[in-house]
Amino acid sequence: MMTFDQILFYALAVIAVLSAIMVITRRNPVHSALFLITTLFCVAGIYLQLHAEFLAAVQVIVYVGGIMVLFLFVIMLVNLETLSQERRFNRQWHIAILVSVVLLVEFGTIIWRGKAALQLPANQPLMDTLTTNNSEQLGVVLYQQYMLPFEIASFLLLVAIIGAVILAKRRLSSDGK
Amino acid sequence: MFNQYFQPNDILIIYPELLLALFAMGVMIIDLFLDRAWKVLNAFTALVGIAYAAYALYRLKSNALNLSGYNHAILNDSFAIYFQFVFLIATALVILISARYLSIEGENRGDYYALILLSLIGMNFMVMGIDLITLYIALELMAVSEYILVGYLRTNRQSNEAAMKFFLLGAFSSGILLYGISLLYGISGSTDLRVIAQRLAERPSHDPIALVAVVTLTAGLLFKIGGVPFHQWLPDAYEGAPSTITTFISVAPKAASFALILRIFIVGLKPLETSWVPVLSVVCVLTMTLGNITAISQSNIKRLLAYSSIAHAGYLLLGLIAGNEYGITGIAIYFLVYAFMNIGIWTLVVAMRRKDLIGDQIQDMAGMIYKNPGAAVLMLVFLLSLAGIPPTAGFIGKYYLFASVIQTHHYVLAVIAVLNAAISLYYYFRVVVVMFMSEKTDEEKMTLSPGVLTSLAVTLVFTLLIGIYPEPFIRFAQNSLSLFQ
Amino acid sequence: MVPLNYFLILAAILFSIGVIGFVMKRNVITMFMSIELMLNSVNLTFVAFSRYIQNLSGQIFVFFVMVIAAAEAAVGLAIIVALYRNRESLNVDEADRMKL
Numbered sequence: 001m002m003t004f005d006q007i008l009f010y011a012l013a014v015i016a017v018l019s020a021i022m023v024i025t026r027r028n029p030v031h032s033a034l035f036l037i038t039t040l041f042c043v044a045g046i047y048l049q050l051h052a053e054f055l056a057a058v059q060v061i062v063y064v065g066g067i068m069v070l071f072l073f074v075i076m077l078v079n080l081e082t083l084s085q086e087r088r089f090n091r092q093w094h095i096a097i098l099v100s101v102v103l104l105v106e107f108g109t110i111i112w113r114g115k116a117a118l119q120l121p122a123n124q125p126l127m128d129t130l131t132t133n134n135s136e137q138l139g140v141v142l143y144q145q146y147m148l149p150f151e152i153a154s155f156l157l158l159v160a161i162i163g164a165v166i167l168a169k170r171r172l173s174s175d176g177k
Numbered sequence: 178m179f180n181q182y183f184q185p186n187d188i189l190i191i192y193p194e195l196l197l198a199l200f201a202m203g204v205m206i207i208d209l210f211l212d213r214a215w216k217v218l219n220a221f222t223a224l225v226g227i228a229y230a231a232y233a234l235y236r237l238k239s240n241a242l243n244l245s246g247y248n249h250a251i252l253n254d255s256f257a258i259y260f261q262f263v264f265l266i267a268t269a270l271v272i273l274i275s276a277r278y279l280s281i282e283g284e285n286r287g288d289y290y291a292l293i294l295l296s297l298i299g300m301n302f303m304v305m306g307i308d309l310i311t312l313y314i315a316l317e318l319m320a321v322s323e324y325i326l327v328g329y330l331r332t333n334r335q336s337n338e339a340a341m342k343f344f345l346l347g348a349f350s351s352g353i354l355l356y357g358i359s360l361l362y363g364i365s366g367s368t369d370l371r372v373i374a375q376r377l378a379e380r381p382s383h384d385p386i387a388l389v390a391v392v393t394l395t396a397g398l399l400f401k402i403g404g405v406p407f408h409q410w411l412p413d414a415y416e417g418a419p420s421t422i423t424t425f426i427s428v429a430p431k432a433a434s435f436a437l438i439l440r441i442f443i444v445g446l447k448p449l450e451t452s453w454v455p456v457l458s459v460v461c462v463l464t465m466t467l468g469n470i471t472a473i474s475q476s477n478i479k480r481l482l483a484y485s486s487i488a489h490a491g492y493l494l495l496g497l498i499a500g501n502e503y504g505i506t507g508i509a510i511y512f513l514v515y516a517f518m519n520i521g522i523w524t525l526v527v528a529m530r531r532k533d534l535i536g537d538q539i540q541d542m543a544g545m546i547y548k549n550p551g552a553a554v555l556m557l558v559f560l561l562s563l564a565g566i567p568p569t570a571g572f573i574g575k576y577y578l579f580a581s582v583i584q585t586h587h588y589v590l591a592v593i594a595v596l597n598a599a600i601s602l603y604y605y606f607r608v609v610v611v612m613f614m615s616e617k618t619d620e621e622k623m624t625l626s627p628g629v630l631t632s633l634a635v636t637l638v639f640t641l642l643i644g645i646y647p648e649p650f651i652r653f654a655q656n657s658l659s660l661f662q
Numbered sequence: 663m664v665p666l667n668y669f670l671i672l673a674a675i676l677f678s679i680g681v682i683g684f685v686m687k688r689n690v691i692t693m694f695m696s697i698e699l700m701l702n703s704v705n706l707t708f709v710a711f712s713r714y715i716q717n718l719s720g721q722i723f724v725f726f727v728m729v730i731a732a733a734e735a736a737v738g739l740a741i742i743v744a745l746y747r748n749r750e751s752l753n754v755d756e757a758d759r760m761k762l
Contacts (some may be wrong), residue, residue, distance in 0.1 A: 009664045013672045015353050020676055020699055024683030029691045036695050039676070043702050046669070050713040055705075055724050062728050067698070067735045074739045075691055078746040098406075099353070099681045102392050103674050109385040134721075141312050141718045142180050142725065148191075148247035149310045152302055153729045156199065156318045160733035162205075163325035167340075167740035170747075310723055317730045321737055328741050337745040344738050345693055349684055352700035355727065359704050359720075363711035369717045506711075524677060 009049060016042035029075050037068050054135040187246040189208050190253050190305075192237065193230040193261070194298050200226025201294035208287025216285040219615050220276040220628070223290035224269060227297075231265045234258060249369060251305040254296065255656040259509060260304040260436045267429040267516040268297050274524050275421045276632045277626035282330055282419065282528060289329060293425065296322030300433035305331070307444070309368040314439060316401075319433060322345050323426055327418040339417025346348060346400065354397025360390035361445075370445035378448040391446060391453050395460075398441070401434035401464040405463040415483035416537075420530060423479065424523035427486050435493060442497060443660055450500070457498050458590060464661050465491030465597040475605045478526055479537045481604060482519075485563060488514065488601060492578050495594060499581035502658055505578030509657035514570040514643055515651060521636030522559040525552055528623045541636040544617025552623055553612045555637055560605045565598055570643035573651070669710035676703035692737055701731050 002010075015038065022035040040063050047056035142150060188195070204222045211218055221463035234435060237244070237253065272290065279285040299318030306312035324347060328340025362368055364386055365376035380387060396407065403411040415423045433437040446453060468488030475481040496504035529541060545553040575598065582591045625633075643650050663708055683696030705724045712720025 003746070006664055009668065012695065013668075016638075016672070017675055017679070020679045023695055023699060024679060024687060024692065027688060030694075032692050032695055036676055036698060038700065039699065043676075046672075047709055049664070050669070051710050052703055052709045052713070052721055052724075055709060055721055058725070058728060059705075062732060063698075063702075067732055070735055070739055071691065071695065074742060077591055078691075078742060098396070100678060102389055103678050105385060106389045107671060107672055137718055142722055145248045145719075145724050146250065146310055147183055148187075148302075149252045149308075149314045149726060152311070152314045152318055153726060155295055155298060156314065156321060156730065156733050159292065159318065159322050159325070160736045162292060163321065163737040164740040166286075166288055167325065167331055167737070167744040168747075310719070310726055313723075314726055314730065317733070324737055324741065328744060331744045332748060334745075334748055337748055338742065340741045341690065341745055344734075344741055345690065345697075347733055348694070348697045348738065349700075351730075352680070352697055352704065355701065355704040356707070359707040359711065359723075362708065363715070363721055366715045366717050369725065376680075495706055626708065 005049065008048070012042045012045045012049075012100060015039075016046075030072065033068060033071050036071075037064055040064050040068070052134060054138050179254055181288055186244070187434060190237070190244045190246040190251065193299050196230045196233055197294050197298050197301075199339060200229070201291040201298070204287045204294070211287075213285075216280065216287075217276045219285075219287045220272050221296060222287075223272050226294060227265055228267045231262070234261055234265070236464050245313075245511040247291055248256035250308040250311045251302065252307040252441035253305050254659040254662070256346040256436075256440075256658070256660040257301075257304040259656040260432060260512070261301050262298055262385045263432055263512050263516055264429045266299050267432070267520060268293060268425070268515075270520045270524075270635065271421055271429075272320075272517070273628040273632040274424065274626075276419045276628055277624070278419065278527050278530060281335075284330060285490065288539075289326070292322045292326055295431070296326070300358070302434045304436040304440070305463060307370050307440070309362070309370065312440070313355070313358065313515075316434075316437065317351065318349070318413070319430055320401075322573050323347075323422075323430060326422045326425070327414055329422065329442045330419050335417040336419060339414045343410055343414040343418075346366055350397050352397075353393050353400075355396030357390045357392070357397060358660070360386060362660050364407070366564055370441065373445045376445055379444070381579030386426070386589075387449055388452055391449055392456065394441070394446075395453060395456060396638065398434065398438050399460060402438070402493075403464075403487050404433055404460050404490055404494065405467045406488070408464070408487050409485060415486070416477065416631050420523065420537075421526040424527065427482070427523065428512075428516050431486070432516070435508060437511065439497065439505065439660060443505070444502060453575045454500075457494055458587070461491050461498060461590065462593050463491075463495065464488070465594060469597050469600040469604075472601070473607075475604075476539055477537055478539050478542070481539065481608070482522065482526070485601065486519070488597065491597070492575065492594060495578045495582050495587075495590060498587060498590065499585045501581060501584060502661070503577060503584055504581035504656055505660060506651065506654050507581050508649060508656040509576065510577055510647075511574035512645075514574045514640070515637045517639040517643070518559050518562040518571055521633060521640060522556065522563065522647065523647065524632050524636065525556050525559070528552070528625055528629050540618070542608065542612050545612040546619050549623050555633060556612060557609055558637060558640060559650075561608060562644070564602050564605045568641070568644045570640045570647075572644060573647045577646075666710055666714045670707060672709065673703040673706040675704065676700075690742055694735075694742075698731065698735075703729055 019035040019038040023032045023039065026032045026035065040059060044056045046057040047059060196637065200222060204219050207222055208219055226300045238258050272293065279289060299315045302315035303312060303319060306315055322346040324340055327343050328336055340651035361373060363375040367373055367376065377387065400407040415427065442453065463487050468484050468491060472481050472484035472488065475484060493508055493512060496508040528535065562569035565571040565575035579591055579594055679704060680696045680699035683699065684693050687693050687696060705727055706723045708720040712718060
């Protein structure tokens with residue numbers, strides 16, 4: 001007998017995998033982008049199941065609302081026909097084979113040996129508050145334990161801004177006479 | 178009142194990085210007020226920033242050791258400080274040669290230096306970090322700045338394509354690396370490398386999940402240093418990028434990635450040594466051999482040096498496989514030496530760039546001894562050093578690395594490494610033959626700006642000095658042994 | 663409750679789809695989207711582990727991966743635009759020369 005939780009998981013997982021396959025099989029990049037958005041929504045749903053409410057919200061706002069919209073803009077801005085005609089890469093079969101073998105080993109062990117293979121580290125005395133007040137907990141850990149990465153992230157965003165401006169802007173001060 | 182957020186001490190530990198950030202932003206603001214003719218001042222601003230940061234770092238080194246900060250996210254031990262000095266030296270040399278090159282290319286703007294300084298901040302945090310989150314975001318700060326710098330000549334098609342390829346493969350490798358990190362987090366329940374090492378030691382030795390984590394992690398990291406079979410991006414990126422940026426990414430980010438690898442493998446994954454040493458040994462042999470053999474058939478000097486740099490990554494892996502004090506000292510001294518000899522040779526390649534001549538074919542160097550005898554002799558010294566022939570500095574580096582694997586009884590590896598060093602002699606001397614034996618094809622002389630001359634003088638002096646009188650430099654490199662504590 | 667294994671297997675499947683997409687596709691934008699798929703599967707792994715070992719570091723990691731994905735998207739798409747614009751302007755130059 002399947003519980004509601006399980007039914008929900010299966011539904012989301014199947015949709016996520018199917019649309020992920022569509023992402024890499026569609027020829028039209030706009031279709032790929034739309035299927036990727038579907039996958040992202042399903043993953044956000046699974047985050048909710050895992051009681052990561054804050055990340056589910058961020059997933060929808062940042063990934064779907066920000067990154068994917070940027071993708072769609074660029075797809076419309078750039079005539080992809082010319083970009084896709086060219087062969088810029090050798091097909092890197094050896095990487096694909098290596099990764100697939102590695103993943104198969106992993107699938108195999110996880111399915112075969114079940115949970116025993118994972119041997120999770122002993123549970124710390126459990127804050128089951130983790131499930132009730134996700135955003136607050138996350139904020140406290142982020143600003144106390146991970147203060148430094150947070151600060152480095154601001155540099156990263158600065159670099160991204162500079163990069164986007166100098167690479168994509170039409171005219172820069174050094175161009176003119 | 179802010180005690181749970183950070184300690185006053187934390188700010189002191191990252192003082193050099195704060196200075197670099199200040200100067201990175203300063204150089205962009207000052208750039209707004211400079212006329213075209215005065216853009217060279219941007220390079221001065223950046224150099225002052227680096228000098229100031231180096232001084233701050235020196236103060237930090239003499240004050241205290243093993244400073245841990247930000248809730249144990251970073252550990253500024255003497256290993257980290259040593260590598261930060263190497264990055265500062267390499268970056269300063271690159272900035273010296275950049276001003277003239279950028280004005281020839283017509284892209285002389287302050288943001289170039291700002292990006293170099295920001296990527297330097299990323300590298301500094303990469304060697305300091307002891308927490309996977311800090312390490313990863315620092316790695317990305319370095320990498321994203323590099324993608325932009327490789328594509329910096331935005332009207333140059335080759336630079337665009339190099340950036341595209343570098344970016345796609347870099348992002349892909351980050352994805353693979355992250356997958357390994359996520360599994361490592363899952364089986365250890367922590368992102369702190371020291372805790373991970375403890376938890377891994379408690380697990381059974383033949384653990385399939387841990388093996389998958391190690392393999393994906395290794396694959397992701399090998400991309401960053403250009404190890405075979407993940408090296409394809411490297412020659413294209415080196416060829417297409419602006420030459421000064423090639424000089425930069427062939428030294429500093431490579432040293433940073435290697436320091437990161439050392440920290441992850443020696444501190445975090447030590448308990449799994451039996452599973453990663455064989456993998457890395459195979460990669461090491463392939464990287465050395467393929468790099469050297471492919472370099473033989475290159476006619477473009479940039480590509481030749483790119484393959485030679487792949488081969489050098491192979492030699493450096495020897496030190497990690499040995500994993501003993503000799504090996505780590507070897508890697509540390511090798512990067513100091515590599516910073517001088519490699520920047521020296523790339524500076525000459527940059528100087529061959531004239532208004533109408535790209536100057537990156539080996540044939541363009543024909544008869545260089547008649548046109549620019551000084552440059553030809555310098556080139557000879559740097560090539561000898563890359564080949565590892567005494568009394569140049571390259572010999573000291575190779576000696577330590579090769580000796581380290583002999584100490585740990587990896588005799589086969591040592592023999593293959595020596596054979597490879599012999600192969601590399603062939604293509605380095607091919608360049609020498611073209612320079613000294615061929616007739617000159619044109620009368621174009623090199624353009625040597627004061628910055629290029631300074632850079633050449635510094636690299637030449639140190640390439641010879643480390644080779645002739647290595648003791649103080651080896652003592653300096655032994656700082657990196659704090660990695661084992 | 664759904665066991666941890668299920669989430670990990672789902673993540674591994676999504677990851678391999680991403681890898682295969684990256685290797686097979688020639689269109690740069692779709693390759694980039696495959697990378698986003700890989701990052702998502704990594705995030706899913708982190709969140710699942712974080713829930714089952716009751717440790718919030720994994721969720722923080724996801725937070726940073728999203729920041730990085732946003733920064734990479736901005737830079738990567740800017741590189742694509744630069745590549746495209748450059749080619750376009752090259753064509754325009756050729757057209758001008760033909761007129762003269």
